Amino acid sequence: xxxxxxxxxxxxxxxxxxxxxxxxxxxxxxxxxxxxxxxxxxxxxxxxxxxxxxxxxxxxxxxxxxxxxxxxxxxxxxxxxxxxxxxxxxxxxxxxxxxxxxxxxxxxxxxxxxxxxxxxxxxxxxxxxxxxxxxxxxxxxxxxxxxxxxxxxxxxxxxxxxxxxxxxxxxxxxxxxxxxxxxxxxxxxxxxxxxxxxxxxxxxxxxxxxxxxxxxxxxxxxxxxxxxxxxxxxxxxxxxxxxxxxxxxxxxxxxxxxxxxxxxxxxxxxxxxxxxxxxxxxxxxxxxxxxxxxxxxxxxxxxxxxxxxxxxxxxxxxxxxxxxx
Numbered sequence: 040x041x042x043x044x045x046x047x048x049x050x051x052x053x054x055x056x057x058x059x060x061x062x063x064x065x066x067x068x069x070x071x072x073x074x075x076x077x078x079x080x081x082x083x084x085x086x087x088x089x090x091x092x093x094x095x096x097x098x099x100x101x102x103x104x105x106x107x108x109x110x111x112x113x114x115x116x117x118x119x120x121x122x123x124x125x126x127x128x129x130x131x132x133x134x135x136x137x138x139x140x141x142x143x144x145x146x147x148x149x150x151x152x153x154x155x156x157x158x159x160x161x162x163x164x165x166x167x168x169x170x171x172x173x174x175x176x177x178x179x180x181x182x183x184x185x186x187x188x189x190x191x192x193x194x195x196x197x198x199x200x201x202x203x204x205x206x207x208x209x210x211x212x213x214x215x216x217x218x219x220x221x222x223x224x225x226x227x228x229x230x231x232x233x234x235x236x237x238x239x240x241x242x243x244x245x246x247x248x249x250x251x252x253x254x255x256x257x258x259x260x261x262x263x264x265x266x267x268x269x270x271x272x273x274x275x276x277x278x279x280x281x282x283x284x285x286x287x288x289x290x291x292x293x294x295x296x297x298x299x300x301x302x303x304x305x306x307x308x309x310x311x312x313x314x315x316x317x318x319x320x321x322x323x324x325x326x327x328x329x330x331x332x333x334x335x336x337x338x339x340x341x342x343x344x345x346x347x348x349x350x351x352x353x354x355x356x357x358x359x360x361x362x363x364x
Contacts, residue, residue: 131305131325131342134282142282142295143275146315150267153314157263158196158356164261165363167191167352169290171345179330181340189352193360194259198225202360209361224256229265231272238273246277250299253277254308257317261356271315274308283307289318290350296321303328304346319350 134142158164171187173180193202193209202211228234235241240249253274257267274280274297283296289309298307298321305325309318328340355364 130285131323132284133300133305133325134284136281139280139282139297140275142297143271143280146310147268147271147275149315150271151264153264153267153316155261155264155267156356157266158261160195160197162196163193163202163357163360163362164196164259164354165191165193165357166259166354169350169352171348173346179328179338179340180344180346181338182344185345191363193357193362196260196356211360224252227256227262227266227269229269231269231276234269234273235276240273240277246279247299247301250274250277250280250306254320257308258320258351261354281305283323286312287321289321289348290352292318294318300325303340309350317351319348321348322346 167189168191169187169189171185174184174186191204195201200211202209204210224237228237234253235249238249238252239245253270256262257270262270277299280297280299283298283305286293287296287307287309288294293312294309295312295315296305296307296309298305300306303324303326305323307321307323309321310316311318323346324340324342324344327342330338330340332338357363
């Protein structure tokens with residue numbers, strides 16, 4: 040059997056440590072592999088700054104997790120330079136742990152009351168995503184230029200197959216990586232503490248990846264109400280998760296931003312302020328930062344500068360891959 044390209048990606052990622060992950064786009068071999076598997080065009084030809092800030096590891100890991108859990112076969116609909124989504128936000132104010140906890144309690148209660156029917160095992164979850172990142176590969180964003188890519192994915196509800204457009208044709212494959220993920224986290228425990236242990240949040244230094252995993256679980260499926268509520272309650276148990284005060288903009292929609300500070304970056308999940316439904320994700324500089332690299336001018340990143348914005352345009356249950364409604 041011919042190995043699926045995802046297998047190559049798994050082996051490649053296994054050879055990449057945390058420090059180099061943030062700069063993977065600047066590594067020719069890794070970039071060639073990712074471009075071949077993801078069918079993502081090269082960004083515009085602009086000077087490359089290979090800054091590798093530790094605080095961006097989670098943001099980069101978020102994009103990598105999206106690609107991996109989606110089966111990696113990504114069909115880009117749009118690309119190129121894009122206008123930065125909103126100006127720099129000089130006022131970054133975080134809510135208290137108590138305020139953040141109340142928001143997560145309301146999110147869990149809203150999830151429990153949502154009239155959602157979980158997909159059957161042989162049905163498919165269709166998602167359309169839009170990702171805005173810096174156009175320069177391999178580093179932090181100091182205010183632009185940005186690029187925006189859009190793609191569609193179909194995932195069978197049992198986690199065993201996925202589909203995406205490739206070269207204009209719908210391609211259905213076994214979802215090697217997501218099958219591993221499904222086996223690891225399904226069924227999702229109904230107890231928040233048990234779920235947090237399952238995603239590694241009880242381990243030393245495990246809170247960042249636990250948070251990322253829980254956000255990925257929110258993003259990539261249509262869950263039964265009780266399951267989605269458990270995910271929110273597990274997020275509440277992670278120390279350091281905070282609410283960014285004042286509403287932020289997510290593709291023209293007001294949003295609540297709940298996030299975890301990693302270094303100088305606030306890695307956020309964006310929720311609808313009325314329904315508490317998942318809207319997307321954002322990484323934003325939480326403080327002013329100057330990055331220096333040998334042989335390069337210093338790069339100043341103002342507080343409030345967007346590093347990444349991911350928006351889920353739609354998520355629906357459909358009967359077959361390629362179907363949108």
